[in-house]
Amino acid sequence: MAIPVVLMGLGAIGRAVARAVLTKPELEVVAALELSPERVGKKLSEVLDMPAPDLVITSDVAAALKKAQGGVMVHATGSRLDAVEGELAQALSAGLCVASTCEELAYPWLRHPEIAERLDRIAQKRKVALLGTGVNPGFVLDRLPATLGAVTGPVRMVRAERVVDARTRRGQLQRKVGAGLNEEEFDRGVDDGTVGHVGLMESAALAALGVGLEVDEVDESIDPVESDEDQVGEGGLQVPRGGITGVKQVARAFHDQKVVAELTLIIALGAVNPHDEIELVGDPNIKVVIPGGVPGDKATAWAVAHAAPLLPGAEPGLISVLDLPAGR
């Protein structure tokens, strides 16, 4: 019998996740929830632009959750945990497991321990599992290094780097990394949280914990990337030579003042040599390269869709991608 699924959030990422979910025979979409009015009342197939169960998108959360009781909520409404805590808590309380794209949910124990504690308590009580996942955080810079840790000895630190050429990515992402802004706008964006990738510190903590290291602190730097030639994004965004084309972020995890993970993320229009590279510094050293890099939006959608059917059988509570088995 297929696992009932309620979709929540049908923005760009939510729609990509929904399309991936619809390909999985072990999942059955029984409701689609959206709080922003532009899509409420429309047919799911129309919004997704593909064949889908005959459902009208609703904003009636309680009714939708009831339909999928014992199943999974696939959640894609935001990156910040404090903004989505209520949505997650309501689904867990209604007896649903939750697979969410919320970046801060990937490992909330360090930076949002109270929220993590509250959500974990509800999930344990209702015997359901709650997971934050995606490609980044959720895979390239955390689950993958942790998996590599299975075949090496003591690891001193995890070093990893992901370089993404934003030219071919969604306009929303191009703006989120600050492309086209001047320095003042960029700095203001970083301060108010509208510029920059969310979740890199979470990945740093997960990567270190995943290879058996302890973590007591994380930090992050966010700097603009400037191009030495004119750049044009796919949606038409133009940045002249010398302008800001994107962001370079470095997140570090520490134990006893020593760096145990250092992750570098560059997302910029025209970024040179897009790739992912992961190194476990230890005995023996292991280095992995993914030429071109794991494709972002698609990979996040698949990560959530493949994780969803694993949740009803998982340990109840707030879990992380480190708890997921290797196979689909």
Place this chain on the structure above:
Amino acid sequence: MAIPVVLMGLGAIGRAVARAVLTKPELEVVAALELSPERVGKKLSEVLDMPAPDLVITSDVAAALKKAQGGVMVHATGSRLDAVEGELAQALSAGLCVASTCEELAYPWLRHPEIAERLDRIAQKRKVALLGTGVNPGFVLDRLPATLGAVTGPVRMVRAERVVDARTRRGQLQRKVGAGLNEEEFDRGVDDGTVGHVGLMESAALAALGVGLEVDEVDESIDPVESDEDQVGEGGLQVPRGGITGVKQVARAFHDQKVVAELTLIIALGAVNPHDEIELVGDPNIKVVIPGGVPGDKATAWAVAHAAPLLPGAEPGLISVLDLPAGR
């Protein structure tokens, strides 16, 4: 409280595994078993050439298993499942989980279904888990591709290749891949099972299953590798130009006559460009490269040592590396 561990088998691989196990604080070695007489009666620390619990290596299986009841047997006595079934069954019956380097145990359901069935039944009955793991089979060509499947869509096939330069590896491995043999000796060795790597077909099945494909058949070719220059192995083994330096094996898994996994393994003295490469052919395609390749013997030892503490909490029965979580 540490998990009690009995070591079984202290050959080259068994000793490497034992040394890795001794570094793990969550494991406590309480007995060491060896059936070959040369090491029985010696002190464990002496055989391992490192500090170890004050134990004398014994051949009394029942007594050793009794000491570690509720714990784990770390097993490294052979590659062939029919030869080690009795050892595994005895440990499971005594209430121990088992982590084994036995290559055919990595996924025995296809080629040894009756043995798999028998061992699974005992493990289920005694509520203990049984796992075959290592680097190959167990990681590079199966668990790692399956893990990559978490971030991609439908996969048509898994293609992977591992190239190992045998010059720096154990003399036993150099001989096992046929280095220094003439063609007649090589062919005879392949026929009687003394030449060639065991476990590649198991990896092919696991890799395909891990990304959600079905498998109904596997096959394998084993051919000699000839060198175009003189080669010398670390132990002094010399092979003149034109001689056999090692082995090239190709294992394939099929579903409905279509190839769903194709794995190539080259282990030879002086093999050019040692590396691991994994490709998931699908949408989107993903390719991963490990320059130099994951180091073999060390990686197998760590794979077993890191898996052992996970078994008492795992699902009872005969499991595979696809069931293991990402984190240590």
